[in-house]
């Protein structure tokens with residue numbers, strides 16, 4: 001028996017989520033834009049074929065999109081997060097250890113014999129597609145970095161059919177010779193050009209460099225990456241037990257905001273979202289920071305970043321919102337066209353490690369059931385179901401601070417009101 005590292009990566013994830021509920025868009029060019037409808041952040045294969053590149057500002061490609069009838073979506077993160085959760089729950093049925101690496105990627109550890117690992121990988125591939133409708137690529141190898149390479153070549157654009165095993169040394173070497181060095185996980189865009197300048201253009205060349213040479217030019221992380229490419233595991237697949245160090249919730253405004261009350265609404269919203277994420281992740285924070293800034297393109301510029309440390313760790317919405325608002329009042333300067341605001345919480349610890357403090361009974365005792373009730377309502381009826389008085393209600397906002405998202409799809413899976421309906425066929 002050996003242990004295999006398997007990477008499951010959704011293909012064109014955001015686009016795939018949108019197509020799930022708009023099946024007529026299959027095999028058609030589709031793109032998803034970042035918040036404020038700024039840049040292209042997800043493309044269908046057909047959109048890639050039209051030469052639309054990742055990160056391209058939408059205004060530059062709008063005309064080309066119109067010409068070719070490209071379908072355009074604003075990013076619908078409520079939908080993507082929910083689909084991500086569904087994919088992860090399918091994976092948890094197949095593997096004891098699932099590491100959700102990003103919204104559309106997860107590492108799992110499977111044990112088996114060389115003979116049946118392929119079958120297991122195919123079973124997992126089929127189950128995710130059948131149960132979630134999201135096309136995924138599955139890469140199998142002996143290390144995380146090689147599993148990344150395997151998945152890379154499992155993608156349709158490389159002629160892959162969804163599952164790729166990189167276990168035989170010969171197969172592995174062929175793949176590494178073909179892989180540009182800057183596509184290696186952990187090498188990336190910073191180190192990639194440096195290595196290329198030194199003549200190390202592919203992953204195959206990189207693993208043949210001797211260790212003294214590598215040690216001089218790479219960090220410890222970089223060196224481990226090379227070992228992993230050679231087949232020696234250096235990074236283990238772990239359940240995501242490590243808590244993040246900080247959490248930022250921020251967004252650009254749909255139009256400049258000048259007044260304190262407008263900023264307060266935005267900050268209250270971001271603080272509430274940050275508290276919710278803390279509760280979902282079973283964490284609590286002790287530092288609350290606020291950031292506000294004008295656009296970089298205005299002549300009348302101002303930006304500020306400041307925070308407060310609480311007396312204790314918390315994930316209570318009301319405490320975090322109140323703290324953020326008092327920080328904001330301190331840093332706000334009149335007369336500037338503010339373009340962006342955000343809330344960051346830091347000093348994050350697991351919730352269960354926080355001592356119950358009766359002295360703050362109002363919060364940690366009495367308000368916990370209230371927070372649970374709020375989370376339950378939101379889970380059932382969507383984000384707009386319950387808000388704090390300090391936040392502006394979305395439905396009243398013509399001239400709101402909310403970012404522009406002109407082509408947002410419904411929250412099919414996370415709001416009762418948006419669930420797709422099937423009409424009976426009338427002959």
Ligand SMILES: [Mg+2]
Nearest residue numbers: 009010011104
């Ligand atoms: Mg992906």
